[in-house]
Amino acid sequence: MREGQGRLYGALRKLYGQFQSYLDTDTDVEIAPVALGFSVTFRHDMDRFDANTFDDFLRLEEQIDAPSTLFFLQSQYTDFPERIGSLDRDKFELALHSEAKATPICWSLFQLSRLAERGYARRLQHQHRRFARELGASQGHAAHSVNNYLPFQGWINWNIIENASLRAGFAYVSDWRLPSRVAEGEEFMQPWPAYLRRRGAHTILVLPTCWDDKYFFYSYEDHYIRRTAPDTVPYRPRGTDEAWHSFLRQAESCRTLNTPCVLNIHPWHAASNGQPQFYDLKRRIIDWCVEQDVPIRQCREYPMICAHRDESGDR
Numbered sequence: 001m002r003e004g005q006g007r008l009y010g011a012l013r014k015l016y017g018q019f020q021s022y023l024d025t026d027t028d029v030e031i032a033p034v035a036l037g038f039s040v041t042f043r044h045d046m047d048r049f050d051a052n053t054f055d056d057f058l059r060l061e062e063q064i065d066a067p068s069t070l071f072f073l074q075s076q077y078t079d080f081p082e083r084i085g086s087l088d089r090d091k092f093e094l095a096l097h098s099e100a101k102a103t104p105i106c107w108s109l110f111q112l113s114r115l116a117e118r119g120y121a122r123r124l125q126h127q128h129r130r131f132a133r134e135l136g137a138s139q140g141h142a143a144h145s146v147n148n149y150l151p152f153q154g155w156i157n158w159n160i161i162e163n164a165s166l167r168a169g170f171a172y173v174s175d176w177r178l179p180s181r182v183a184e185g186e187e188f189m190q191p192w193p194a195y196l197r198r199r200g201a202h203t204i205l206v207l208p209t210c211w212d213d214k215y216f217f218y219s220y221e222d223h224y225i226r227r228t229a230p231d232t233v234p235y236r237p238r239g240t241d242e243a244w245h246s247f248l249r250q251a252e253s254c255r256t257l258n259t260p261c262v263l264n265i266h267p268w269h270a271a272s273n274g275q276p277q278f279y280d281l282k283r284r285i286i287d288w289c290v291e292q293d294v295p296i297r298q299c300r301e302y303p304m305i306c307a308h309r310d311e312s313g314d315r
Contacts, residue, residue, distance in 0.1 A: 025113040025156075025163045030198040034205070035258045036305050039295045040251070040285060042068035043174055043209060045097055045142065048268040051080040056271035060279060061091075066286045069174070069299040071097035071142045072135075074127055081134035093298040095174075096131045096141040100124040100164070113160055116150060120164040128168065139300045140172035140207075141165065154180055162197050166204040171303040173204060174262060179212035185238060188212070191250055193259040194302065205303050210250045212264040213278055215243055240277045244284055260302065 049057055070092050077084055084094065100123040124141070131138050143161050150157040158177040165173040178189050191210035196203050216238050247263070254261035263285070270279040289296050 025117040025160050027114075028199055029159075029163060029166075031195050032198065033193040033195045034306055034309070036194050036260055036302050036309075037295075038255045038258055039260045039297045040289050041207070041260050041262045041297050041299060042066065042282065043142065043262055043264045043299065044068050044070050044267050045144075045264060046070055046072050046076060046268070047097070047144075047266055048272070049076065051083065053268070053272045054080065054083050057267050060267060060271040064279070064282065064286070066282075066289075066296050067091055067093070067298050069093040069095055071095050071174070072131075073097045073144065074099060074130065077131055077134045085135050093300045094135050094138065095299065096128055096138040097144050098124055098127055098141045099144045100127055113152065113156060116152075117160045117164045117167065120150070120160060121167040124164055124168045128170075138170075139303065140170050140174060142174040143176065162204065162206055163199070166197055166199055166202055170204060172207055172299055174207045174209060174299055176209050176212070176264070179209055179214060179264070182214075184214045184217040186215075187246060188215070188250060191253050191257060191259065191261070193257045196306070205306055207260060207262050207299055207302060209262045209264050210254060211247055211261070213243075213266055213269070215246055216269075216275070216277060240280045240284070243277070243281050247281070247285060260297065262299075 046057075067090070070087075072084060072094065087094065100120050128138060128141070150160055152160070154177070158175055158180075162173055162175060178192060182188055188211055192208040194208065195206050197206055251261045265278055265282055267278070269275040270277075286296065288294070
């Protein structure tokens, strides 16, 4: 009797495992770190700019002689595509800042996460088609919100985002997995190396963001707490010098890992919100890169570097 129950349990477990491969987003995915070489990449999420303030960004960048990758929201590339499209395509890579809500129905069973992945990928492909009509194809994207409208724990959400990006056919995704794990104003976790995410014959390059300008802030909601804070617990934004040393720690870790140091800086704060420290830091980093002979690359360059390494047999 017990032997029969054991065989039945084993058969049902095997059947469940096969069925689960159609529902769980991570059952058939492989991860492989890839050495892309140490470099610096400026990721600029273009949040809050509109047709009236976009000139603020142009004036700010007139003083900057370094390439960067700009991630635009759908509201931006549909409202003023001509302005965006006229940017220097050598200096600026134009890419999608996605807002691909997976489904109007929100569930929280990770065992059904592949259903969310499929819905997310469909909407991501739709956003990419609209972006391509206005500005040309985007090789990669960066998810706009921390969890991008997904209901699970952070690590599952980012797995879904990366797998959906793979399914949607992007060459890379600039993720925000590590900065999402720390509060504003806190030091960041040790960087991860860039890695390839594979499913069958399909591959996407994941470029982890290792430093974010949230370092300049305390929590966005803490202005009520600030009113009650005693003088011995001052609440103030961090300065450029503190941010500089934070960047150096992350950069040296990336150098050890032989991987890009991807920095996320929102230009709106410096261009339109009276906070010059955001671009003061960028200028200081550019000068450091020149002194240290560190290349500054755009996100779109890394899939080509990765492909070249595969062709030459490098690891």
